[in-house]
Structure formats: C-alpha cells, structure tokens
Amino acid sequence: MTFHNNVFFKNYVEAKGSNFAEAYASKTPKAGVSIRQKPEPGLEFARFAIALAAAGGNIVHAHEIAKHRYPNERRVITSLKAAMGAGTTTNPTWSAPLVDSYQRFAGDFVEFLRPQTIIGQFGAGSIPSLRRIPFNVSIPAQTSGGEGYWVGEGKPKPLTKFDFSEITLGFAKVANIAVLTNELIRFSNPDAELIVRDQLAAALIARLDTDFVNPAKAAVANVSPASIINGVTPIASSGADIEAVDTDIKALVATYLAANVSITGAVFIMRATTAFSLSLMKNVLGQKAFPEISLTGGSFYGLPAIVSDYVPEGTVILANTREIYLADDGQVMVDASGEASLEMSDAPTNDATTGQGASLVSMFQTNSVAIRAERYINWAKRRTNAVAVLTGAAWGDGALGS
Incomplete structure (x- = not known):
C-alpha cells in the first residue's frame, strides 16, 4: 500500500497492454475515494x-x-x-x-x-418566526391607535392622540452545569458524546420551555424575561366535547378581534396529551374531527400547532408571532473545570457570611469534571394582547362525541 499527500492508493498491479501508453495507464495507481460522513448535530x-x-x-x-x-x-x-x-x-x-x-x-x-424547544420551533416548516430584534436596542411600540373625526365647515379639527411605550431586550442568559465522572470522559466513545450533548441540551430545553409558558414566571430585572402568558387573563374552557372545542376556540379568537390583533401569524401551543386527545376525537359520522393534529403537532383550525410537555396541564395558548420580540445570540459558550467545588443543587444558595453555597462537592476530590454551557436569549411581548390563554381544557376526556 502507498500513501501520498494523504491520499490512499491500492497496490500497484502488473503492467498490461500492447504499447507503452496502455502499460503506463495500467500501472497508474487509482485513488480510493473516501467520503467523511457529517457528524450527528451537536x-x-x-x-x-x-x-x-x-x-x-x-x-x-x-x-x-x-x-x-x-x-x-x-x-x-x-x-x-x-x-x-x-x-x-x-x-x-x-x-x-x-x-x-x-x-x-x-x-x-x-x-x-x-x-x-418551543422557541426553536418558531420559523420551522409552516410555523412563522417570532419578531427578531438585536440585544440592547430600544424599540418604540405603539400601544393604542389614533382616531379620525368628521369635521364641519369652519370647525376646529380635534387632535389625535397616540400612546407609545419603549421595549429594550437586554442581555439575558440561560446556563447549566453538567457534572461528568472522569471515567466517563476518559473512556468515552460516541455513546458518551451523546450523553454529554443530551445532558447539556436537556437542561437548557427545560429552562427555556418552562419559563416561556409558565404563567407564574414574572420578569426579573437584568436576569430573565417573563413568560409570554404572564399577566394574561385566562379564559376557562367550556367543556370536553367537540362543541366545547368550537366554543373555546371562538373565545380565544374573540380576544384577538376585540384588541384589533390580526389572526395572521398566530400559533397554537399546547401539551402533547391535549394534541393527542384532539387527534382521537371523532364526529357523529365516526370521522376524525381534527385530522391535521397529532401527538407531535401539525395544524389546528387552520393554524400551526406547537406541542410541548412544558405547557401547563389543560392550557392552550394562542400566540401571535408578529407581536413577540426575540433576541437570540444563536451561540452557546462552554467552559469546564476539574478543580471547582459545586453545590449539587438546582437551587443553589449563598451563605450570608462566606458568600459560598452549602454542602459543596469538590470536583477534584470526586474525580469529576463540571461542564458549563451558557446561551444569551431574551424575549418580550410587543403588547399584552399578543397572547390569549385557555385553561382547564380537558377535550375528549370521556365526553359525548369524543
């Protein structure tokens, strides 16, 4: 075998042919073509x-x-x-x-x-994107419309008043720390690489999705944004059968129309169990009432549907993508340490005297390594009426017509 300039050649073969050109051609090594497969994402x-x-x-x-x-x-x-x-x-x-x-x-x-992630599904396939803006840029937002007036001949013209607010998405970051043993790292194979990737991803997914749709998540100044349904007055579901589904969706859309928010660009967000129940519901003819929705999403009443288990039980969200700002760095920063001491808790605290966490675990002493990943991301509603929320939805739960 011969290696030349990182190209692999097979062994030379015996010269063949009736003249010099044919003999030379038969002796010329043929390069083997190697195609490197692109690694799995992440x-x-x-x-x-x-x-x-x-x-x-x-x-x-x-x-x-x-x-x-x-x-x-x-x-x-x-x-x-x-x-x-x-x-x-x-x-x-x-x-x-x-x-x-x-x-x-x-x-x-x-x-x-x-x-x-819920956020990551916006802009994919038929789902419209959220309104992307840079970090730390002030954007004037109109919160009310002006009015026009009929004016008689020679009469004074009334003034039109507009209300504006200002939105600035500052730097906010979501971070996690995954602890791995030295044995896992030292004797790693592709399976271990998948473990590292999935550990880092799972923690970021949980944080982003939970805080994006958790009604109790309020904004923390200079730390984190409020969820898109925080402060939104919910609508109670009217029942579990097909007629109740129609009534509930009409109520959600009515809040948009009352606030002059266009339904264009709207997206449903719901739990996988809710979507699955909808996919099983049948009309009086035994046909699927909502054939375009499934456990993984699809469309619902002609609008795209995003499915996530981080949506609260019985909650269905109708969000207008044009009315939600998103600032996303699009990168993840990573660092690692084998000497740090960590408080092995998802709710670390600082001692008032020492400034350190309680029950610290030494990475050096336990033959472990801590890997930290951080991502800068922030979001905000353009106005409160950008989102409508339905609670208590138990569609298809043993009701007539399900």
Whole structure:
C-alpha cells in the first residue's frame, strides 16, 4: 500500500497492454475515494466539551487531547487552538478562522437544541418566526391607535392622540452545569458524546420551555424575561366535547378581534396529551374531527400547532408571532473545570457570611469534571394582547362525541 499527500492508493498491479501508453495507464495507481460522513448535530460541540473537560479546563491540554482523540475533527481542534495565543478576530489568516470554527459548531449545537424547544420551533416548516430584534436596542411600540373625526365647515379639527411605550431586550442568559465522572470522559466513545450533548441540551430545553409558558414566571430585572402568558387573563374552557372545542376556540379568537390583533401569524401551543386527545376525537359520522393534529403537532383550525410537555396541564395558548420580540445570540459558550467545588443543587444558595453555597462537592476530590454551557436569549411581548390563554381544557376526556 502507498500513501501520498494523504491520499490512499491500492497496490500497484502488473503492467498490461500492447504499447507503452496502455502499460503506463495500467500501472497508474487509482485513488480510493473516501467520503467523511457529517457528524450527528451537536456531536462536534460535545467533543469540544469532552476534550475541554478531560483537560480540566486547560485549553493547551484540551487541544492535544482533541488531536489525539478526534484527529479528523478539524473544527474542534482549531477551535481549541484559538485560545492558545494572542491574535485578533479580524486577522484573515490567524484568529478569525478559529473564531469562525467555534461559532460554526457551537451553532451546530444550537441547531440541535432549537427543534426540541418551543422557541426553536418558531420559523420551522409552516410555523412563522417570532419578531427578531438585536440585544440592547430600544424599540418604540405603539400601544393604542389614533382616531379620525368628521369635521364641519369652519370647525376646529380635534387632535389625535397616540400612546407609545419603549421595549429594550437586554442581555439575558440561560446556563447549566453538567457534572461528568472522569471515567466517563476518559473512556468515552460516541455513546458518551451523546450523553454529554443530551445532558447539556436537556437542561437548557427545560429552562427555556418552562419559563416561556409558565404563567407564574414574572420578569426579573437584568436576569430573565417573563413568560409570554404572564399577566394574561385566562379564559376557562367550556367543556370536553367537540362543541366545547368550537366554543373555546371562538373565545380565544374573540380576544384577538376585540384588541384589533390580526389572526395572521398566530400559533397554537399546547401539551402533547391535549394534541393527542384532539387527534382521537371523532364526529357523529365516526370521522376524525381534527385530522391535521397529532401527538407531535401539525395544524389546528387552520393554524400551526406547537406541542410541548412544558405547557401547563389543560392550557392552550394562542400566540401571535408578529407581536413577540426575540433576541437570540444563536451561540452557546462552554467552559469546564476539574478543580471547582459545586453545590449539587438546582437551587443553589449563598451563605450570608462566606458568600459560598452549602454542602459543596469538590470536583477534584470526586474525580469529576463540571461542564458549563451558557446561551444569551431574551424575549418580550410587543403588547399584552399578543397572547390569549385557555385553561382547564380537558377535550375528549370521556365526553359525548369524543
């Protein structure tokens, strides 16, 4: 076998042919073509995190580990190399390509994350996108319409008054820390990489989805946004049969019409169990009453439907995507440490005297590594009437016509 310029050639074969040209052609090695399969979404990010974790957060060591463990992952290797020396992100031959590599596969993790979240499903398929705006940009928002008046000849014209407010989406970040044992990292294989990826994704998904549709989630200044249904007066469901479904949807749409909010761009958001119950409901002829909705979503009354188990039980949301602002960095930042001490709790506290959490666990003492992921994202309703909420929906639960 022969290797030349990283191209694999098969063994030379015996010369054949009736002249020099044919003999030369028969002796010329033929290159074997190798096609590298693109890794599963999020795996490059997981490999970056594993290399960083295996090195205990040491970038130099992580770079060497990545070269040894993932020799074909050029973007992972060059991204870890990016922090080894000084440079500028505008230099076309030094740091700029390295920064670009990290953004690409960090973005790859976000793309893996997005379809699994409520927010991530906006803009996918037939579901319209939320209104995207940059961070820290003030946007004037009109909260009331003006009026026109009939005016008689020679009469004074009344003034028209408009009400405005201002919306600014500041920097807000959602973060998680996943703790992995050194054994898992050291003896990792593709399965372990999936574990790392899924652990980081699962925590971010839970936080984003819960806070996006939790009615009790109020805004915390300079920390986190309110849910899109926080402060919205809910409508109580009228029953469980098909007629009740019609009545409930009419009530939701009526709130839009009363507030002069266009139904165009509206999306239903509901639990998977609610969508499944709707898909099973049948009319008096035994036909499916709502054939276009299923356990995974679809459409409902001609509007797209997003399904998530983080929607409160019995809650159905009608949200107008044009009336909800979203600021999203689109990247995930990752860091790792094998020396930190963590409070192993999803509700850490700080001691008033020491400023430290209680019951700290040493990563060094327990042969563990903590991987931290952060994503900058924020949202806000353009106006309160952008969302209508139905509560107590138990459609299809043993009722006549279900």
